Amino acid sequence: MKVFSFFTLLFLLSSCSYKDYLKSVLMENPDILLDVMKKHQQQFATILASRPNRPTPEQEIAQREEEFKNPKRPEIEQSRAIRGKWEAPITIVAYSDFQCPFCARAEMNLEEVRKKYPQQLKYLFKHFPLPFHNMALPAAKTYEAIALQSKEKALKFQDEVFQNQPLLGQEKEAFLDKAAQKVGVNLAQMRRDRDSDKVQALVQKDMEEGRTMGVRGTPAFLINGVFLSGARPAKNFEDIIDRWLKDLPHK
DSSP: OOHHHHHHHHTOOSSSSSHHHHHHHHHHOHHHHHHHHHHTHHHHHHHHHHOTTOOOHHHHHHHHHHHHHSOOOOOOOTTSOEESOTTOSEEEEEEEOTTOHHHHHHHHHHHHHHHHOTTTEEEEEEEOOOTTOTTHHHHHHHHHHHHHHOHHHHHHHHHHHHHTHHHHHHHTHHHHHHHHHHTTOOHHHHHHHHTSHHHHHHHHHHHHHHHHTTOOSSSEEEETTEEEESSOOHHHHHHHHHHHHHHOSOO
């Protein structure tokens, strides 16, 4: 692996990008990092000094200002399971992974945000299952299969999974079935729909859209088209929401 590529991945922080995967590999095989450092001492020092692919605060501010002028435009479908009123002036779109601990933390922060803006906000959960989370894709497909029966039950399922996230990795499909049964769905129908082309295509569409929006890890959010990545505190969302509300006709 080229040293530049290695450290580019290493500095993808504050999200469930490749950070967790690389950490687990390095914890089990520390000799990998030692070999890289010995062979590329000067490059290592240079990369640490420059922190590649991590925008400076000034760059982040400039990017955000540009997105307020020209927001990204994800597809918002009324047929999806959405929290909040459809008419709400602020839309948060999440690109998330059911097995990502940062995503679970972000959901708690977002609950705080939704309580602060009960009339102004709607929230659409989309899927970006990462390849090293082996239960993320099955969980995403289960969510959408449940949504075909009931949007409300899909949202309850989402809460159930994130609130009991360790069980997803431990019990795998058995946990998904138990969580689905707990929210009251037709289990046989859910299993059929989970394996359907329709559900597979919907999850794949979310992933492709996320990539076009600049998503590289989870969680990532668009707040009326303004990008925010990582498990950020509630105030980071609120600052963007308040900025939008100043300029929008509907309060």
